[in-house]
Amino acid sequence: xxxxxxxxxxxxxxxxxxxxxxxxxxxxxxxxxxxxxxxxxxxxxxxxxxxxxxxxxxxxxxxxxxxxxxxxxxxxxxxxxxxxxxxxxxxxxxxxxxxxxxxxxxxxxxxxxxxxxxxxxxxxxxxxxxxxxxxxxxxxxxxxxxxxxxxxxxxxxxxxxxxxxxxxxxxxxxxxxxxxxxxxxxxxxxxxxxxxxxxxxxxxxxxxxxxxxxxxxxxxxxxxxxxxxxxxxxxxxxxxxxxxxxxxxxxxxxxxxxxxxxxxxxxxxxxxxxxxxxxxxxxxxxxxxxxxxxxxxxxxxxxxxxxxxxxxxxxxxxxxxxxxxxxxxxxxxxxxxxxxxxxxxxxxxxxxxxxxxxxxxxxxxxxxxxxxxxxxxxxxxxxxxxxxxxxxxxxxxxxxxxxxxxxxxxxxxx
Amino acid sequence: xxxxxxxxxxxxxxxxxxxxxxxxxxxxxxxxxxxxxxxxxxxxxxxxxxxxxxxxxxxxxxxxxxxxxxxxxxxxxxxxxxxxxxxxxxxxxxxxxxxxxxxxxxxxxxxxxxxxxxxxxxxxxxxxxxxxxxxxxxxxxxxxxxxxxxxxxxxxxxxxxxxxxxxxxxxxxxxxxxxxxxxxxxxxxxxxxxxxxxxxxxxxxxxxxxxxxxxxxxxxxxxxxxxxxxxxxxxxxxx
Ligand SMILES: Nc1ncnc2c1ncn2[C@@H]1O[C@H](COP(=O)(O)OP(=O)(O)OP(=O)(O)O)[C@@H](O)[C@H]1O
Ligand SMILES: [Mg+2]
Numbered sequence: 001x002x003x004x005x006x007x008x009x010x011x012x013x014x015x016x017x018x019x020x021x022x023x024x025x026x027x028x029x030x031x032x033x034x035x036x037x038x039x040x041x042x043x044x045x046x047x048x049x050x051x052x053x054x055x056x057x058x059x060x061x062x063x064x065x066x067x068x069x070x071x072x073x074x075x076x077x078x079x080x081x082x083x084x085x086x087x088x089x090x091x092x093x094x095x096x097x098x099x100x101x102x103x104x105x106x107x108x109x110x111x112x113x114x115x116x117x118x119x120x121x122x123x124x125x126x127x128x129x130x131x132x133x134x135x136x137x138x139x140x141x142x143x144x145x146x147x148x149x150x151x152x153x154x155x156x157x158x159x160x161x162x163x164x165x166x167x168x169x170x171x172x173x174x175x176x177x178x179x180x181x182x183x184x185x186x187x188x189x190x191x192x193x194x195x196x197x198x199x200x201x202x203x204x205x206x207x208x209x210x211x212x213x214x215x216x217x218x219x220x221x222x223x224x225x226x227x228x229x230x231x232x233x234x235x236x237x238x239x240x241x242x243x244x245x246x247x248x249x250x251x252x253x254x255x256x257x258x259x260x261x262x263x264x265x266x267x268x269x270x271x272x273x274x275x276x277x278x279x280x281x282x283x284x285x286x287x288x289x290x291x292x293x294x295x296x297x298x299x300x301x302x303x304x305x306x307x308x309x310x311x312x313x314x315x316x317x318x319x320x321x322x323x324x325x326x327x328x329x330x331x332x333x334x335x336x337x338x339x340x341x342x343x344x345x346x347x348x349x350x351x352x353x354x355x356x357x358x359x360x361x362x363x364x365x366x367x368x369x370x371x372x373x374x375x376x377x378x379x380x381x382x383x384x385x386x387x388x389x390x391x392x393x394x395x396x397x398x399x400x401x402x403x404x405x406x407x408x409x410x411x412x413x414x
Numbered sequence: 415x416x417x418x419x420x421x422x423x424x425x426x427x428x429x430x431x432x433x434x435x436x437x438x439x440x441x442x443x444x445x446x447x448x449x450x451x452x453x454x455x456x457x458x459x460x461x462x463x464x465x466x467x468x469x470x471x472x473x474x475x476x477x478x479x480x481x482x483x484x485x486x487x488x489x490x491x492x493x494x495x496x497x498x499x500x501x502x503x504x505x506x507x508x509x510x511x512x513x514x515x516x517x518x519x520x521x522x523x524x525x526x527x528x529x530x531x532x533x534x535x536x537x538x539x540x541x542x543x544x545x546x547x548x549x550x551x552x553x554x555x556x557x558x559x560x561x562x563x564x565x566x567x568x569x570x571x572x573x574x575x576x577x578x579x580x581x582x583x584x585x586x587x588x589x590x591x592x593x594x595x596x597x598x599x600x601x602x603x604x605x606x607x608x609x610x611x612x613x614x615x616x617x618x619x620x621x622x623x624x625x626x627x628x629x630x631x632x633x634x635x636x637x638x639x640x641x642x643x644x645x646x647x648x649x650x651x652x653x
Contacts, residue, residue, distance in 0.1 A: 005534070009523045321507045324468055325570070326496020326524040328489045407468045411507065 031300025032347025040355025042289035048373030063235035072263035101244035104136035116182040117170035129218020145177035145192030166209035241270035301394035308398035320410025329403040340395020348387035416442040421474035436632040449620035452629035500571030502581035541569040561592030617649035
């Protein structure tokens with residue numbers, strides 16, 4: 001049954017049949033329409049989200065490395081105390097001098113403080129101690145004034161940087177650079193303004209006031225002598241992530257005198273791990289959506305099966321005639337499978353159309369940040385693949401039934 | 415050309431067994447024109463369907479052109495029907511939404527030969543020409559008279575130049591004038607060398623044939639040249 005004319009006729013007949021029963025065909029494929037529309041919309045939104053998040057990581061800098069203190073798993077608490085685990089300023093200094101794959105490095109320490117201007121008093125504001133290299137590490141520019149310099153750091157000068165929201169919240173008038181504010185009651189000179197980035201990642205959290213001081217100043221401000229420090233570093237190039245991680249491990253383990261059997265008492269992470277995490281989250285969502293879609297395709301498939309059974313019984317006489325003039329069981333089978341697939345494809349077409357409309361709808365929600373929602377081509381192909389499978393699987397029983405009809409009995413039908 | 419021996423066909427309806435053919439043996443040669451006659455329920459259609467490879471006998475053998483067909487698979491039977499047999503149904507059996515030409519072409523959809531579209535159309539046109547319908551090719555069955563419709567069905571049966579042309583009561587639904595037309599057509603096909611078997615219960619129709627086979631209760635009770643057949647003689651003699 002591999003001859004050209006048979007297939008041409010079969011396709012023509014299948015579409016003739018669809019056209020002859022337009023309404024019925026559309027209603028039958030409703031399940032497939034719903035299934036394909038939802039899979040299309042979900043994939044579109046996820047793809048959009050992925051592009052957006054990856055772009056965000058990109059601006060974040062795909063070439064960042066972090067080091068955190070970390071208590072190793074499965075080791076008794078008293079084995080490594082906090083003072084063993086904690087990152088210490090001299091360790092960061094040594095890393096700065098010896099870490100080959102890194103072009104900028106800074107320790108970061110946070111504390112909360114009370115900030116005062118002439119008119120305002122803010123409690124619990126985040127104050128971060130940083131080295132001048134912080135701007136390079138975190139890709140956050142100074143938009144007015146100047147960043148810290150080595151003299152600020154080494155002389156422990158009472159200077160600070162504020163972000164734009166801090167300027168607003170403190171109601172500073174005129175050019176804030178050159179004005180002073182109080183941090184925990186002591187006076188600091190504002191030398192520059194850092195741009196505010198809101199944590200836009202998942203659209204949560206508005207801009208908050210931030211104040212930055214030289215690391216040596218934060219060291220003084222911290223209440224405890226054993227305060228928390230993390231390290232943020234910028235790679236010389238993004239491909240160096242793995243090398244940078246092993247270099248950091250080597251250097252820190254040596255500094256801490258860890259033996260081969262000892263576990264790491266710190267954790268080194270590169271941004272690519274976050275990307276991987278996001279990707280696995282996205283594929284999780286896709287899998288769940290796939291399940292939902294599976295159910296609607298099942299419903300759609302059953303609809304197709306029923307309507308094909310109706311079609312077979314309506315056309316029993318025609319089947320009898322075709323068999324009488326020489327159609328083999330295989331030819332009849334192929335004919336009806338093709339019709340089921342055609343039916344399913346109609347559902348697929350409509351479903352992809354509706355899915356795209358839904359995606360466009362989502363993309364146009366203001367401020368959702370989902371402008372990048374789009375239907376990737378592979379999703380279209382996949383949908384049609386699904387439809388073909390649904391058509392074949394659920395068309396199989398009716399097609400089988402048609403192919404087994406006895407020609408004489410079929411001709412006598414009605 | 416056709417050789418059947420001790421053919422039996424038993425229909426099972428629930429627990430009941432209906433013995434439609436009980437040991438039929440017939441030989442039919444090339445270019446014969448045979449009428450099969452008998453009372454209603456005598457097994458004519460059953461025999462015809464078996465000869466047309468539409469049905470399989472319960473037992474017995476059927477050799478068509480030297481090939482044993484009674485034990486063939488459904489697929490093989492389909493090929494035999496497509497390539498060797500032209501079947502004309504009493505109720506025409508045309509696709510109502512298709513043109514006469516498309517209806518005649520239908521067997522080619524299932525043909526194992528590959529033909530160019532031109533060759534297919536030429537074949538269908540030639541078959542329609544032979545039944546005198548060259549000017550009605552684009553009409554659908556509802557736009558044709560009863561006799562014309564039956565001639566389209568005959569053209570379809572002739573399309574593949576079948577070894578035998580089988581017609582089960584081809585004139586049952588026609589008035590006497592169109593019956594005459596159709597029978598004349600059969601006669602001229604016969605004159606061109608076509609082997610033809612017609613089921614009928616009209617002696618008039620049988621009188622167009624050379625040979626008459628009579629069935630009763632699934633058995634052959636008479637098999638003789640038409641001019642010797644009593645029924646045919648009483649109806650006005652063989653022509
Ligand atoms: N599909 C069937 N199932 C059961 N019995 C059948 C079937 N087809 C035919 N028969 C029986 O077989 C016998 C022969 O039937 P068949 O149709 O061959 O008769 P016929 O000679 O063609 O009659 P008619 O002149 O009325 O067409 C009848 O008794 C009929 O009832
Ligand atoms: Mg009959």
